[in-house]
Amino acid sequence: ETGVTQTPRHLVMGMTNKKSLKCEQHLGHNAMYWYKQSAKKPLELMFVYNFKEQTENNSVPSRFSPECPNSSHLFLHLHTLQPEDSALYLCASGNSGGNYGYTFGSGTRLTVV
């Protein structure tokens, strides 16, 4: 257990479904990140939140909608996804200001059918 918990671990959804991924950290970090990991792009940054404010959106399609209600929780809302969105979605947390490594969760393996 790394201190960053992601649920669910596996998710299969149809292209017309709406689902949400959840991430929770208990490390006292003030920054949280969503990454997409696939064979084509091993660690692709999607969104960054610092102190609950979104500070980075890496040209992610609007069918992915992040939400950060507080510094400990991060969600990724999914709707009308495409099969090419199938991937491992990783959440990470860290501290903004200064240089420190991130702590990653174990990820959600998403399959879009």
Place this chain on the structure above:
Amino acid sequence: GENVEQHPSTLSVQEGDSAVIKCTYSDSASNYFPWYKQELGKGPQLIIDIRSNVGEKKDQRIAVTLNKTAKHFSLHITETQPEDSAVYFCAASRSSYNNAGNMLTFGGGTRLMVKP
């Protein structure tokens, strides 16, 4: 922005041999370089990091070296064991003292296979 290149993409070694993974970076202002290990079914885990004020850091069988002039850094694993088999990622970032946050740029990963 920063660009991190990592080589090789796959590396196969015999148990007991050494393994070396190399990364280059483009932003001369980068000053923090972590390495992550990702085992099957898990997220990447930080295994060692180095800051630009030192040239080498060791932790048991792993070490990292940094050459700021050439803008490259390397991970060295000695006496490799089957449990070292995983995907390894290097990363680089620069200090951020505003709310824009600490942004790591990752390399493309190296799949290390240690054959018993």
